[in-house]
Amino acid sequence: MNAVVIAVVLMLGLSLARMHVMLSMIIAALVGGLVGGLNIQQTLDAFNNGIGGGAGIALSYAMLGVFAVAISLSGLPQLLADTLLKKIGKHSERGSSWLSQGLLAMLMIAAVCSQNLVPIHIAFIPILVPPLLMVMAKLKLDRRLIACVLTFGLITPYMFLPVGFGAIYLDKILLGQVAAAGLDVDGISVVHAMAIPALGMLAGLLIAALVSYRKPRKYDLGLIEAAENTQHEYNAKSLWVAGIAIIGAFAIQLLTDSMVLGAMAGFLLFSATGVIRWNESEGVILDGIKMMASIGFIMIAANGFSEVLKATGDINTLVTGAADWLGNNKGLTSFLLLVVGLLLTMGIGSSFSTIPIIAAIYVPLCMQMGFSPLAIVALVGTAGALGDAGSPASDSTLGPTAGLNADGQHNHMRDTVIPTFLHFNLPLLAAGWLATMVL
Numbered sequence: 001m002n003a004v005v006i007a008v009v010l011m012l013g014l015s016l017a018r019m020h021v022m023l024s025m026i027i028a029a030l031v032g033g034l035v036g037g038l039n040i041q042q043t044l045d046a047f048n049n050g051i052g053g054g055a056g057i058a059l060s061y062a063m064l065g066v067f068a069v070a071i072s073l074s075g076l077p078q079l080l081a082d083t084l085l086k087k088i089g090k091h092s093e094r095g096s097s098w099l100s101q102g103l104l105a106m107l108m109i110a111a112v113c114s115q116n117l118v119p120i121h122i123a124f125i126p127i128l129v130p131p132l133l134m135v136m137a138k139l140k141l142d143r144r145l146i147a148c149v150l151t152f153g154l155i156t157p158y159m160f161l162p163v164g165f166g167a168i169y170l171d172k173i174l175l176g177q178v179a180a181a182g183l184d185v186d187g188i189s190v191v192h193a194m195a196i197p198a199l200g201m202l203a204g205l206l207i208a209a210l211v212s213y214r215k216p217r218k219y220d221l222g223l224i225e226a227a228e229n230t231q232h233e234y235n236a237k238s239l240w241v242a243g244i245a246i247i248g249a250f251a252i253q254l255l256t257d258s259m260v261l262g263a264m265a266g267f268l269l270f271s272a273t274g275v276i277r278w279n280e281s282e283g284v285i286l287d288g289i290k291m292m293a294s295i296g297f298i299m300i301a302a303n304g305f306s307e308v309l310k311a312t313g314d315i316n317t318l319v320t321g322a323a324d325w326l327g328n329n330k331g332l333t334s335f336l337l338l339v340v341g342l343l344l345t346m347g348i349g350s351s352f353s354t355i356p357i358i359a360a361i362y363v364p365l366c367m368q369m370g371f372s373p374l375a376i377v378a379l380v381g382t383a384g385a386l387g388d389a390g391s392p393a394s395d396s397t398l399g400p401t402a403g404l405n406a407d408g409q410h411n412h413m414r415d416t417v418i419p420t421f422l423h424f425n426l427p428l429l430a431a432g433w434l435a436t437m438v439l
Contacts, residue, residue: 036312050307089335111153122399129403200431341383390421
């Protein structure tokens with residue numbers, strides 16, 4: 001058996017059995033390394049080499065958590081929640097339906113903007129979502145639908161729109177790696193190539209909203225109230241400072257390409273203006289680190305897990321073995337290469353890290369089999385994106401869970417990973433295959 005397949009399946013199985021994702025990845029990495037021919041020391045060395053690459057990501061998320069706590073203390077999210085709660089009380093059931101749709105649209109816009117207009121990725125979720133849990137509960141919105149909305153907004157923009165994170169994924173990584181593998185990309189429209197896969201994501205979202213999670217779902221209001229602890233007071237000064245801090249943090253991040261510096265600058269503004277007292281700043285920092293620590297450590301473990309999979313050498317074996325078995329059947333080849341991409345991304349947890357691994361193998365193989373350049377770009381781009389939504393270690397699933405589980409009523413695997421896998425990975429797999437056949 002291939003070590004990559006065994007490691008990914010074991011990691012998913014342990015996670016579904018409710019073992020913490022980080023422990024599941026460490027165990028699966030050890031087993032995968034041993035199955036792949038590495039001894040225990042070589043496996044640990046590969047894992048340790050990998051986790052160093054995740055340290056910067058973990059620090060960024062920790063600092064973003066600190067900034068998120070500071071914004072919550074300013075009362076800005078509380079103001080939004082209070083406004084919506086008042087509207088719920090004034091509106092009929094028909095009006096509440098409009099409020100539900102408006103809330104979903106707002107979360108969607110925030111997620112999309114977090115990928116391009118204001119590229120902060122998942123940092124907005126722990127700021128915006130927890131204060132809105134009471135609003136969602138009173139509107140009886142199914143949090144699985146909210147998870148799908150957020151994940152759609154986190155993934156679809158970067159795999160279709162060449163701005164923000166999309167410029168990195170589509171232009172620098174996808175086209176760059178495909179060109180490096182020997183394909184002439186002159187005149188290729190990456191937006192054209194990824195349009196059908198993006199429509200697959202949209203189809204999954206519509207199924208989730210109109211079919212799967214359309215019915216009302218009840219949540220314990222008492223648990224939400226207990227999680228909120230205290231209502232954050234706000235005034236004109238704190239709200240203005242919050243607005244300026246958010247804009248300033250975004251501007252610094254864009255100028256320096258550093259989430260750490262942007263979040264730190266925003267937090268220092270809160271301290272300098274007295275919205276957060278200097279003697280309270282240590283407690284705010286600790287609360288922020290606690291908020292994002294789980295995501296940070298999982299991302300660190302994911303980097304180690306990924307490095308072990310690469311060290312076994314079984315990634316190449318998996319891809320080339322699948323291709324040899326298929327012969328010249330283009331339809332079956334396309335399908336199996338997409339499935340391999342799904343496995344790799346679910347294991348690695350990052351579309352951005354998967355493309356460099358698969359492009360060097362996929363591109364020559366597809367060129368030899370007669371796929372068009374546009375179809376090859378669509379295949380590699382879709383194979384890289386597949387699994388991001390359904391991976392327990394992806395920040396596109398960890399982020400929504402961090403916000404929706406603030407009161408302990410949203411399970412990461414059952415309420416985020418499985419719904420996003422079913423509603424996004426399966427339609428994306430079908431749409432990606434269709435794209436390679438018609439382009």
